[in-house]
Amino acid sequence: MTDNAQANLKNLYRIFTIPEAPDSTLGSIDQAITDNLAGFLQEHIVALERDLEEIERDFVDTAIPEQPTFVSDYTEFVKKKLVAQSVHTASPGFIGHMTSAMPYFMLPLSRIMIALNQNLVKVETSKVFTPLERQVLAMLNRLIYNHDDAFYQRWIHDSQSALGAFCSGGTIANITALWTARNQLCGPDGDFQGIAQEGLFAALKHLNCEGLVVLASRRGHYSLGKAVDLLGLGRDNLIAVDTDDNSRVDMRQLRNHCYRVQNEGKRVMALVGIAGTTETGNVDPLEEMADLAEELGCHFHVDAAWGGPTLFSETHRWRLRGIERADSVTIDAHKQLYVPMGAGMVLFKDPAALSAIEHHAAYILRHGSKDLGSHTLEGSRPGKALLVHAGLSIIGRRGYELLIDQGIARAQGFADRIVAHDDFELVTPPELNILTYRYNPSWLQRVMAQAPEETVKEINILLDQITQMIQKEQREAGKTFVSRTRLEPARYHGETITVFRVVLANPLTSDDILDAVLQEQCELARQESLRDCFDQLRQIAAGCRVERLAL
């Protein structure tokens, strides 16, 4: 080896050595970043008003650097190019997506988790983290199913079974649930060795049926579409059922679809109820869905990725009544458990259910081992269960209850203000802590109430442009942020309109901030670029009045 290579090697070893005391470089970087972060985070949602296209120009070099970079130089890059141009998802004015400020203890605990770098796929690389994760799964299982002590004592650490599975998020949780449902429905039977072994083609032949069907409301999360694609069922076999005026699945239609499907020679594999729809925060009639699933003998899954933690609240948990009858339930920890990004769970009523997807290997996950990896879709996984455990312990049931209750109350208060405001239309009132609305002055709302359907359609097209423009410019201004989506509210006869979407889960979001959001939207509506839209609206309105006079 040359002297140069020797020197390089020595440098390399140094970066892998844990400094006994934080050395000056590391310490100062860490400090600089912390200072910068705090300074930045208090001021803006997105610091620099640069287009994505403009930012991209800094990220076009695809050659892997040949020579190492100094950590201090890299830190400058992180500060100037990354931190300064990231999104302040924790800001109390960032109310458009399912993000929030985090409890401060999550940060040092995350650091420990990362420093320990456990791998939860097996006991040999996680030791105590394995029983910890099982305990967390049991706690969440209990929150939903509330089996008795003897049940949990029996199953919590049983190597052959699982009360649930930890994963990177709600999508994997939903897929795991439907994978399990599929494999249970098509389990080994006589000569047929089961779908896991023989595949879907053989399974359908064995069941003598044309397809397996999953039904959920139109408001179901897009991960359900991914799931039926991935599992080989096909998106045609995910039936999106219409909802009632409250964005809850229409039970009559759901039942009709189920029996239609069966008449077509297909099997209903699963009903999916939603506890907290992504776009409007509504809860399906879970009790009635459980009845129907029982009647059909099919799997009942509840996607409570968002709404699950409502169960913490003695005031509001009734809204999820029937969830305890679900065969499986998805809950996201990085949503209303206030854990950092990348932690989800699926819980099962029956501790034997996950056996339907059990798998083993020669070097780990051996039969009889307690390795968690034998019952998870993912392989290697970090010890995020620690953060859920910390939340449950430090915040406690009552703490989470307060958070949930406050969020729902804040959403109701905001809805009241929107209704009372002269310039806005509340589109979907909040059942939990999500609502949608749009800019629609009351004079125009009055016109729409009486105008013929064709005219309403014309107006909605213009309002869509206005909503889209305001949302975009508000986001780019970087002070506050709401998201937007497209819905088909009953009052417009199923016509699809664009709306602002607001999620109120950040406990630091005050009424003043909500007022500022509306205030900013009013200002944006008055800007030059929208004048043309409003002129057209006024003309249409005038036309309506003329028509009415003519009559």
Next chain:
Amino acid sequence: MTDNAQANLKNLYRIFTIPEAPDSTLGSIDQAITDNLAGFLQEHIVALERDLEEIERDFVDTAIPEQPTFVSDYTEFVKKKLVAQSVHTASPGFIGHMTSAMPYFMLPLSRIMIALNQNLVKVETSKVFTPLERQVLAMLNRLIYNHDDAFYQRWIHDSQSALGAFCSGGTIANITALWTARNQLCGPDGDFQGIAQEGLFAALKHLNCEGLVVLASRRGHYSLGKAVDLLGLGRDNLIAVDTDDNSRVDMRQLRNHCYRVQNEGKRVMALVGIAGTTETGNVDPLEEMADLAEELGCHFHVDAAWGGPTLFSETHRWRLRGIERADSVTIDAHKQLYVPMGAGMVLFKDPAALSAIEHHAAYILRHGSKDLGSHTLEGSRPGKALLVHAGLSIIGRRGYELLIDQGIARAQGFADRIVAHDDFELVTPPELNILTYRYNPSWLQRVMAQAPEETVKEINILLDQITQMIQKEQREAGKTFVSRTRLEPARYHGETITVFRVVLANPLTSDDILDAVLQEQCELARQESLRDCFDQLRQIAAGCRVERLAL
């Protein structure tokens, strides 16, 4: 609201507020944990010699705590019950799994990543992190495929396509690759709308075939089994092909299987080559596999979760020759890119490939948006690409090359020492930085070389017990750690034996430590509990000698 509830609420808000300067509680906790971690990490692999069953007793409470716990109390729990009983995966003596010490800068950068809490599913919650992730994917794509500058300039930030997908690990990466392969093979065609839409049953009818088959060597990772189960193909349609003496897929057998499958009316969907088998670290003949895949017109996936970074080494990259012809390649960042747990990638040769699994929603991932989530299996994801970017920048191509070269050299050196040692048998020599061996004294090896097959079998059964016992006790002693697996080496005519498995990727693992591992195993072999095994072995050996004399 009662005064009490008011006070609770105030406390709750406090834990969500970022302290302007670290307050004394947070500061001291963070410090205490850091100190404790460093102190602990330098001494043991697993600190307390407690059985898992014993530890489990501390994790049986399934009721979610009603009242909050003080952060300081929780910190005590973390220190005493978690940190003290976790596994020191970074220890240079922990050479049984794919873990290592981490570059120190990963810790402060992880903290930033977690504090920023970006969600990479969409631009609105990630801004600059979206182009950053695309850049990282392009860099890794280039490492494998080395397309020209114009290619990367054209595709790196193109909203309609993707050079790869970031995910939580190799399992999701492999599933994503095979999902894509399946959907491409069964894409829309005439009246058939494609498998994503119509499902596998309709797809097979359309293709007029009996099943889709994936072929890989017996040494393929267990995630391939999960993938064919999940995708509806069935485990029967994953063919595990025998390997040659070097644990590489036997090309003659692979080819025969492919044509047999076709004669049975099935379609070969994909060949999976392995670049660094999990158990033995071998590399399949990728060039020849690429030829065969081309001949068959099927997808060629390479699972380079472990071995991918070998491409950094000018000395060793030839070992992966042919990988640039793969349609898709899996690389794990939490393995030889030295990033903390939970980061993997799948790269595609064709930027349009991932369109086969593209999906959209009304509130995000809209057509034409740059949201990364439209081409990933997972939904919400953290900004781990930052850590890969940091590694590539700070360590650089040459730094990674040194790490790879040193690992391979160290494994070769260790293999030499095992061969020269009187008490050990090298079972699989290292091609990269993984090898397997077992305790098998040379006098016994000499007996086995001449004994009849039946006797060899008898000896192997006893050696298996010895290997298993030594591995278990060494793990429990907590000074050093090797893993174990079961292999069928050619020299024992396909008989399955238990072996120690060693992975040498931690740059801090010195020759002294490797000597200590062997030394400890020799001591464990001499203990009382194994005396009976060795007595039996000596008797068998004596019997063999008597037989030979009798002849």
